[in-house]
Amino acid sequence: MLDISLLVRVHVDALIAAQNDLGVCDAIRRIAPVGKLAAMSSLHLPKVAGIDPTVPVSTHTAAPLTEVPAAPGAFIQDRLASWVSDLTTLHELTERLAGTRTLDDALHELLRAGAALVGARRGLLVLEPADGGGPSITIGLGLAHAELGSIETVPRSVTSYGRILDGRPDAEGPLTHRDLLGDKGLDPRHREVAARLGYAASYALPLATGTGGRLGAAVWLYDEPAEPLERQRHLVGLYSRYASEHLARLLELERARTEAALLAEELLPTRLPRVPGVRLAARRLAAARGGGDWYDALPLPDSALGLAVGSAGGTGPGALAAMGRLRAGLRAYAVMEGEDPVAVLSDLELLLRLTEPSGTATALFAYCEPAARRIVLSGAGHSPPLVTGERRTEFMETTLSAPLGMLACWEAPSVEFTPEPGETVLFYTDGLLRRTGDSMDRAFARLHSAAAGVPGAARHDPAAVADHVLGTMLPDGPDRSDGTEDVVVLAVYFE
Incomplete structure (x- = not known):
């Protein structure tokens, strides 16, 4: 009877390389075990009399380890702390969004939370459901009503949110424009509005659900040429997926309320x-x-x-x-x-x-x-x-x-x-x-x-x-x- 347990030894270098794209648990599972401790690999005498104590050694058993590997370094701990912080922030933001009870409150909360996640100061969100059932709403963060009007004078086809709302094939995911004013191919009207309002970069994200389709688009604006880090993109992507589902529920409720109000007015x-x-x-x-x-x-x-x-x-x-x-x-x-x-x-x-x-x-x-x-x-x-x-x-x-x-x-x-x-x-x-x-x-x-x-x-x-x-x-x-x-x-x- 064998009583053999595996103590997996993980190369720290391989774990550090893998953790950038995977979670800790996923990284460990992806790295195959390279050996066992000698104490765990040694044979044990049977505890029942009459059984032959000679047990053949498996040909697949690796050579025993001479020393126990060192614990992961401070780098791993820092990364774990960073992940915990990100998850805590994401939880707090989604809780705040879940507490919104009207469509307008949810849109403003989404825009504010997204700006905090991507490190932007201003932005705008356009709600324009693909099914055409409305309502169509445009709100801004850090932008006055007149400034929103100026942005809307830019031809829709050349803006990042317009390409998303129009369903362009090249706008199915996030759109990053790191240096608007440095782009020689930028539309003249777009350049004029960006220079007057003082924004030099943008990051746009589609808002869509798996069942309901596209709901709208959110754009965050930077004062200087910049773009969100990979970690920021990941967090805002997770948040936007949850926010889109929440918006879809509130949108359905808003439509039901509007239809009921219209029917009641007729009665x-x-x-x-x-x-x-x-x-x-x-x-x-x-x-x-x-x-x-x-x-x-x-x-x-x-x-x-x-x-x-x-x-x-x-x-x-x-x-x-x-x-x-x-x-x-x-x-x-x-x-x-x-x-x-x-x-x-x-x-x-x-x-x-x-x-x-x-x-x-x-x-x-x-x-x-x-x-x-x-x-x-x-x-x-x-x-x-x-x-x-x-x-x-x-x-x-x-x-x-x-x-x-x-x-x-x-x-x-x-x-x-x-x-x-x-x-x-x-x-x-x-x-x-x-x-x-x-x-x-x-x-x-x-x-x-x-x-x-x-x-x-x-x-x-x-x-x-x-x-x-x-x-x-x-x-x-x-x-x-x-x-x-x-x-x-x-x-x-x-x-």
Whole structure:
């Protein structure tokens, strides 16, 4: 029985030569073992009686070593430390990129990180997907808007990013231009712009994915003739591959958001009615996948006005379709029996049970007589409207009721109130409260504070009131939370 283990002896010179192109582990595996230690190559007596102790020596056994090779030198350790540093930097940059939630933020982060990796101070990035689906975006780093415009006046076919975007065969990989001004064949307009803006070299990199194709190109500019080192090219190449995949995901999300917003605009009122005695303004922030929040305002007989907000459950195309059916149904019922909000919502409950047996929705409908400043409203699981003016800011409580679709027969009493001249009634959906990330009680308190804090000069403009409330509730914009909630605000100002 043989108990022979191999102790691989590696030539240090061969390892140093191999490590420039390979990792340490890869370099070691590529170098064949050249011998064994004598202690490990010697024969061992069998430990079981009756077995012949004479074991023939293999003809492939190498000569025993006379000494153990020295440990790798400080050069190897320095290289290992450099690799660890590079990996740490790459990890930090990709983590920062992964934290971006919008396409615009990701593009700026990619441009900044790439400049740090290749040692450049300025650059530009052009997003131009090869499938033609858009969007087309150009951003700059260290370049003013006018300077970007000057670069765009250079014929596209002679620029490095233009050759990449046009799919030229000689631009499938990185393009290095070490000395632009020293290139006698450089386009005159390109030379003029480069001299005026003060850049003398460029390094361009295509942004593409294996499945989605080309997304765009990034170019970094040097103030003096220069080019990135081989190590810098390797790092920025690894980073750009990950960044391209991240951009592709955000691009798909951006397109879905745009399509959902366009569809929702088609399902919502194209313009608000003009009725004497009141002024209207509406704001809607769409969710990334498209939610079911909606609003409506329609003129009714006898100079009355029907006001409604609601939310269909779910997200995506199904929620948008349910939103369209609910809004269309409510408009029909409002025309026939709008003076009785309870009857309108009762009919809407029946419509929902027939068309969406497993669906739920919240809704609030108000019958408004502007001349008398009288509002009669009824709600189904919806948040109460908020009245704000110079003298008061308070919620107008509606009767407690379950959402539509949760009861076999919906019916709840209506309430009536009279706004004062100069007051604004805010109708909104629960998405405004949920996007704050706070508990509902705290979100209601924030909404009350936001409405009470409207500047006096803006209180007579319903659009300004709606914008102030949105800006206060969502100071970081529509992407403050996860973006899965629609937000609708309908402001009605009484003159």
